[in-house]
Amino acid sequence: MARIAVIGAGAVGGYYGGRLALAGHDVRFLVRSDYAAWKARGLRVFSKDGDFTLPDVQAFRDPAELGTADWVICALKATAIDEAADLIAPCAGPETRIAALMNGLGNEQRLAERFPARRIFGAMAFVCINRGEPGVIHHLEYGRVSVGHLEDDPAETALLAELFRGAGIETVIAPNLRYARWEKLCWNVPFNGLSVAGGGIGTRTILEDRELRAFAEGAMREVVRAGNADLAAAGSEARLDEEDVVRRMFAQTEAMADYRTSMVIDLVLGRPLEAEAILGNPVRRARELAVQVPRMEALYALVRHADLARRGERRLLTPEDLRLPESVV
Amino acid sequence: MARIAVIGAGAVGGYYGGRLALAGHDVRFLVRSDYAAWKARGLRVFSKDGDFTLPDVQAFRDPAELGTADWVICALKATAIDEAADLIAPCAGPETRIAALMNGLGNEQRLAERFPARRIFGAMAFVCINRGEPGVIHHLEYGRVSVGHLEDDPAETALLAELFRGAGIETVIAPNLRYARWEKLCWNVPFNGLSVAGGGIGTRTILEDRELRAFAEGAMREVVRAGNADLAAAGSEARLDEEDVVRRMFAQTEAMADYRTSMVIDLVLGRPLEAEAILGNPVRRARELAVQVPRMEALYALVRHADLARRGERRLLTPEDLRLPESVV
Missing domain, CATH: 3.40.50.720 (NAD(P)-binding Rossmann-like Domain)
Structure with a gap:
């Protein structure tokens, strides 16, 4: 023992x-x-x-x-x-x-x-x-x-x-640690990212909205490509199979109830968001490798922004902000 | 008269x-x-x-x-x-x-x-x-x-x-109506879109956040490309100059105070969002023309979602939702 x-x-x-x-x-x-x-x-x-x-x-x-x-x-x-x-x-x-x-x-x-x-x-x-x-x-x-x-x-x-x-x-x-990390990101990037970028939603909302679902799938494909480029750069022969990853991860998510990602729970409870580990580091690695990841970048920008707002470093507008000053005329 | x-x-x-x-x-x-x-x-x-x-x-x-x-x-x-x-x-x-x-x-x-x-x-x-x-x-x-x-x-x-x-x-x-419509979208898509996708922010927050700004610029470039493809498809010789549009529109936005887009005002006041006119219709046109517009699609997905949430057709999670039922054991 x-x-x-x-x-x-x-x-x-x-x-x-x-x-x-x-x-x-x-x-x-x-x-x-x-x-x-x-x-x-x-x-x-x-x-x-x-x-x-x-x-x-x-x-x-x-x-x-x-x-x-x-x-x-x-x-x-x-x-x-x-x-x-x-x-x-x-x-x-x-x-x-x-x-x-x-x-x-x-x-x-x-x-x-x-x-x-x-x-x-x-x-x-x-x-x-x-x-x-x-x-x-x-x-x-x-x-x-x-x-x-x-x-x-x-x-x-x-x-x-x-x-x-x-x-x-x-x-x-x-197959190797790098492979395993990217494979997990294939789910975390789209679902954790969108659960927060959507202002606090579960997986069913993402799956049942045609535009959010297409965005999630597109982001997942970007993660596969960035991961495979990273594996190649590291000299590994292991590769994520894009179609298999998409089919498998969406099927798994369909089989779940309306799951709340760890990141959306953090958002709703006002706790720090894992924006850098789940989104920022993969985006930076993709940029180093010159892989185009616009959807991952979009999610990173919005989740990072949500975390800064949570920390009080920026403020979201409220109806009060829209009251123009009364004219003195 | x-x-x-x-x-x-x-x-x-x-x-x-x-x-x-x-x-x-x-x-x-x-x-x-x-x-x-x-x-x-x-x-x-x-x-x-x-x-x-x-x-x-x-x-x-x-x-x-x-x-x-x-x-x-x-x-x-x-x-x-x-x-x-x-x-x-x-x-x-x-x-x-x-x-x-x-x-x-x-x-x-x-x-x-x-x-x-x-x-x-x-x-x-x-x-x-x-x-x-x-x-x-x-x-x-x-x-x-x-x-x-x-x-x-x-x-x-x-x-x-x-x-x-x-x-x-x-x-x-x-030069023609189509040109004028797309030119205006070059500003509206990124700034109206992000002001809402960011949960209610003004233009300065977008300009001063390196990731949001890069996202806005990327989306603007996609609008230029979709617009130019639409102009070409319609037989027009007019084209938007991508670098000129980006330079000019960011310079204009820098010169403004922290402007609240019409769409963020609608969001904050709970009014209908112009999601289809500003984002949905341009995205659908780009798709017809097979122009890749992942950032425009991301903004459309999120703004459309925000409008559905406003209409009560979906609910955003609150801390109440995260209270698990007490075990009966």
Whole structure:
């Protein structure tokens, strides 16, 4: 059994960390906002694959209390990437492996500025999961994790896959980490992007509006092309199959209820948006590779703007703004 | 002096109709919502080119009361195009000329379903103008009108130019009507579109945000290309000069204060958006001509969505929607 530090105990960290703990691992969670609830009532997971409770969950408020781990699962929001290394460092010894279970492009590269690349992994969760009240997680649909290693060492990747599979988590080994990241972006860019650019909408509104749906599909095709250009530039022979990706991802989304993306939940609750990880970094990579991605750029511009508005750095017009001053004549 | 019927006495109809009345024409206005104020206090225009008041303005509530006119200036919102012909018909005799002083593409063609094409004109106002309290109009900047004739007869176009010029209105005769319509769209598509897609923003927010500005410029270039393809398809030799359009329109917009487009004002006040005239019709024309316009399509999808949301045909998510049901366990 491994000693595992879960950094960031939101819905994703809580759910997957909970599954690992249920499988008998020594899992220690860094829990900040909901610490009191976790200590008082443990971690409760309502899952379509079976509910479970961890009454004596190991929750800590300071990463120094977690101790050195065999594995660090970093499940922070990508908006916290700047502080991730500082939170991970107290748990990281020379042998510690670190998996970024985060959205977007560039997280592993950022961690590699502080930790050795051969110890860094990426994991992508294809899951519908939401936080309920403090200490409660609702796992609604799916649950598969796709894993890769920053240096694409198959033996290393297998270790992470084994860890997840041993806890009953469906795990896919991606052809390589870059492939896996872009594949996940194929869904996140159009659906997270449009859910926010549309002012707060679920997936059904996108699927059922002919213009929004065409926009989503066009954006998904751009992600495939940018991803394939990035794979080619990196010397990989793996390629995303454009028609297969579009068919598969739309079919999966059709099969869901009116799903609210993590980004639209952040928007509605006034939390930071993962605009740079999900949209900005892929757009910048596409620009470097001279791939035309006008729909991705449109989504990036609008989501970035929504995040700036949320932070109060710009104001949206209200009826008050339209009252012209009374003339003095 | 001509007898002129102004159908639709909003900011544009009131301002230009007012200038024509001030020049001595027999101008009769169809005034619906603000009728009482117009009768009580006349029409008051605060203009950067000189304020004026028409205390005895001829305002009517029913188009049948206006009588047959030499000219009909149709200054309705483009969202009212379906009812335009019915409102114009009582004022239209066999010799009546009809000018659509409206935004967007396709208005003249719609009017030509009911009136002879040789009697139909288009006019585009490049003006910053807002309604104040009922019966009051604020003319803030610019004021130029570009005119064309549906059959592009130069002698006919000259008549409309003469009418406006005689009232002190700066008037440009476009190479042809199609050219003039697309030229105006070069500004309206990016700026009206983004002002709404951005959730309610003025022109300065677009100009000062690097991503929104790049999106606006990209969309403007798409409008130029679609317009030029449309001109070529119609056998016209006139072309919009892409670099000149971009340079000129951004320079003009830089020179303005934080201008609120007519479409963002409609959004904020909950009024119908001119989504089809300004975005939908140009997008459909570009698609017919197989011109790639992903940014125009993005704006159309989002503005159309905003209009459907305004009409209550879809709902934007609120924090209430994100409260999961308490578990019964």
